[in-house]
Amino acid sequence: MPQEHHKQENHKVVSKHSTFAAGCMVTLAVVFSGFQQVQAKSPVSEDIRLNQLGFSPLSEKIAVLITQESRQKNPEFVVRAADTGEEVLSGKLQASSEKTWGGQSALVADFSRVKTPGTYQLEISGNGESEPLRSASFQVDDTIYQDLAAASLKAFYYQRASMELKEVHAGPWHRAAGHPDDKVLIHPSAASDSRPENTVVSAPKGWYDAGDYNKYVVNSGITMGTLMSAYERFPEYFAAQSLNIPESDNALPDILDEVRYNLEWLAAMQDPADGGVYHKLTTAGFEGMVAAHKATQPRYMVQKTTAAALDFAAVMAQAARVYAPYSEEESNKHREAALAAWQWAEQHPAVTYRQDALNETFDPDVTTGAYGDEQLDDERLWAAAELYLATGDRDFWSVIAAATPAYSLPNWADVRWLGYYSLLAHKDKLPPDSGTWRSAIEKQLILAARQLRRDGEQSAYRVPMVSDPGLFVWGSNAVAANQGILFLEAFRITGDSGFLRSAEATRDYLLGRNATGFSYVTGFGRKTPQHPHHRLAAANPDMPPLPGFLVGGPNPSQQDGCDYTSTVADESYTDHVCSYASNEIAINWNAPFAYLINGLHAIERRHGKGCTHHD
Ligand code: 9MR
Ligand code: CA
Numbered sequence: 001m002p003q004e005h006h007k008q009e010n011h012k013v014v015s016k017h018s019t020f021a022a023g024c025m026v027t028l029a030v031v032f033s034g035f036q037q038v039q040a041k042s043p044v045s046e047d048i049r050l051n052q053l054g055f056s057p058l059s060e061k062i063a064v065l066i067t068q069e070s071r072q073k074n075p076e077f078v079v080r081a082a083d084t085g086e087e088v089l090s091g092k093l094q095a096s097s098e099k100t101w102g103g104q105s106a107l108v109a110d111f112s113r114v115k116t117p118g119t120y121q122l123e124i125s126g127n128g129e130s131e132p133l134r135s136a137s138f139q140v141d142d143t144i145y146q147d148l149a150a151a152s153l154k155a156f157y158y159q160r161a162s163m164e165l166k167e168v169h170a171g172p173w174h175r176a177a178g179h180p181d182d183k184v185l186i187h188p189s190a191a192s193d194s195r196p197e198n199t200v201v202s203a204p205k206g207w208y209d210a211g212d213y214n215k216y217v218v219n220s221g222i223t224m225g226t227l228m229s230a231y232e233r234f235p236e237y238f239a240a241q242s243l244n245i246p247e248s249d250n251a252l253p254d255i256l257d258e259v260r261y262n263l264e265w266l267a268a269m270q271d272p273a274d275g276g277v278y279h280k281l282t283t284a285g286f287e288g289m290v291a292a293h294k295a296t297q298p299r300y301m302v303q304k305t306t307a308a309a310l311d312f313a314a315v316m317a318q319a320a321r322v323y324a325p326y327s328e329e330e331s332n333k334h335r336e337a338a339l340a341a342w343q344w345a346e347q348h349p350a351v352t353y354r355q356d357a358l359n360e361t362f363d364p365d366v367t368t369g370a371y372g373d374e375q376l377d378d379e380r381l382w383a384a385a386e387l388y389l390a391t392g393d394r395d396f397w398s399v400i401a402a403a404t405p406a407y408s409l410p411n412w413a414d415v416r417w418l419g420y421y422s423l424l425a426h427k428d429k430l431p432p433d434s435g436t437w438r439s440a441i442e443k444q445l446i447l448a449a450r451q452l453r454r455d456g457e458q459s460a461y462r463v464p465m466v467s468d469p470g471l472f473v474w475g476s477n478a479v480a481a482n483q484g485i486l487f488l489e490a491f492r493i494t495g496d497s498g499f500l501r502s503a504e505a506t507r508d509y510l511l512g513r514n515a516t517g518f519s520y521v522t523g524f525g526r527k528t529p530q531h532p533h534h535r536l537a538a539a540n541p542d543m544p545p546l547p548g549f550l551v552g553g554p555n556p557s558q559q560d561g562c563d564y565t566s567t568v569a570d571e572s573y574t575d576h577v578c579s580y581a582s583n584e585i586a587i588n589w590n591a592p593f594a595y596l597i598n599g600l601h602a603i604e605r606r607h608g609k610g611c612t613h614h615d
Pocket of ligand 1: 209210211212368369370371474475580584585586
């Protein structure tokens with residue numbers, strides 16, 4: 001794995017947990033049946049799909065065999081220790097209720113009873129082949145997610161604009177600074193009395209949005225909200241995590257240092273004259289696939305919008321809460337900024353971003369990501385929720401109380417449930433008379449999670465994501481990651497470990513138990529994206545892609561016009577740099593992924609340590 005070394009303290013924490021875990025293991029049932037060396041090894045079968053990193057000892061452990069055979073022969077599987085070939089468990093595969101969407105049969109091997117830490121391999125025989133089929137080796141251990149958990153957040157550091165990435169932090173991916181963004185031009189669409197067209201303003205720092213180098217407020221909004229909520233749910237866990245970033249030695253948890261780097265940029269997206277927030281900081285068109293420091297086209301502040309103001313207000317209000325224990329001054333500044341943006345949005349409730357219309361009026365034409373959204377009730381709800389929690393002002397509560405929610409999975413254009421997640425997680429701050437309201441919201445959340453869990457159990461891969469082809473939009477892997485967050489929230493509220501199993505199944509989906517057999521995260525797994533649509537990676541072709549990035553994933557709309565081998569919803573993925581519709585990386589996809597991986601790791605470590613898993 002391409003990880004650099006973590007701080008010393010981190011190692012200590014981990015070894016302590018492993019000792020606890022090992023102590024528990026003696027009581028767990030494992031079937032041993034003598035020593036049998038693996039015969040002449042057949043190559044790894046690509047038809048066996050499983051999480052390529054492996055499993056936490058107490059999790060459900062499933063592999064899926066994809067086969068053209070329609071006869072239901074229920075072949076047998078054997079799990080062997082990878083080094084000695086010793087058999088530790090055997091059983092029969094069971095047919096999934098549904099075929100894959102590509103029309104193949106799916107047979108499920110459940111080896112959840114293997115709980116002793118170690119490295120294993122799965123063998124399947126009796127499926128009409130002369131030789132047993134073999135899976136790649138996989139690990140069972142509580143520590144295997146530590147590196148991925150850190151890398152999913154370190155990815156944000158690699159996306160930093162305006163600073164050099166030094167070798168001590170970035171390892172072989174060190175690079176020169178790109179995009180100082182200290183001379184940003186006011187685009188005519190954003191001109192105001194105090195800042196006429198071509199006024200030069202400064203808005204350095206922040207993260208590049210995705211494979212491109214622009215910085216978009218709307219997409220940064222959901223990204224930061226998701227990361228700060230991850231921190232709020234697992235504060236002790238994150239306090240002990242080191243990402244080896246330049247700020248690792250200060251008092252702030254590293255995840256909050258990373259978010260702060262983007263907050264500093266975000267603050268500069270607000271016009272101090274009126275509280276309005278520019279929609280994006282961007283070049284007129286996308287840059288070529290060149291290194292950051294060679295991408296030097298002029299950068300513009302483009303039109304103030306209501307969505308940008310409301311997302312900004314939500315993020316700043318949440319930041320006021322999250323950073324308060326570290327700096328009262330910083331917290332107050334964020335709250336003031338949030339309130340000013342809210343005021344602007346109340347005065348301008350329907351300024352939507354319509355890029356085509358803008359280009360008919362203003363020059364230069366802007367053709368980069370639009371993040372245009374016509375439905376702004378959800379942004380207003382999210383901002384009101386965070387502002388209510390930040391101020392206790394009942395006016396904000398009345399916005400919340402007036403809404404009738406049905407559950408909707410968050411994405412950049414629908415942030416309603418980021419607001420509800422925050423409110424539910426801060427029950428102590430809700431009005432005393434809000435008990436009925438709260439139960440109704442919790443009910444919506446639990447119903448949605450339960451339905452998704454049921455649908456997933458029917459699917460060929462036994463994963464929630466493969467329950468509806470309609471989920472396979474641009475960035476489908478982030479739909480899965482956000483489903484994972486929904487399950488973690490349902491688990492937090494109910495304590496029902498079935499939801500934890502579903503979150504783990506979602507992790508398994510992203511790391512290989514899926515229709516393409518890819519682990520969709522750069523650098524983690526045996527079959528991973530090698531050619532992401534990522535300018536920082538493409539500019540460095542002699543290096544493996546930057547690690548820890550979740551690619552967008554299968555998307556049958558194929559808007560990029562690249563060559564794909566399938567149009568089936570969950571197969572429509574191509575590991576080619578041209579494929580921005582299936583193989584790009586993006587901050588709003590990595591954030592829910594980081595939440596899921598870190599959140600699960602935090603919970604599993606806790607459970608492994610105390611041996612209190614309730615199945
Ligand atoms: O994630 C965005 C997706 O929902 C939209 O359908 C798509 C087209 O507008 O844009 C995606 O976001 C891209 C953004 O516009 C520019 N930076 C890269 C983003 C990820 O592909
Ligand atoms: Ca919206």
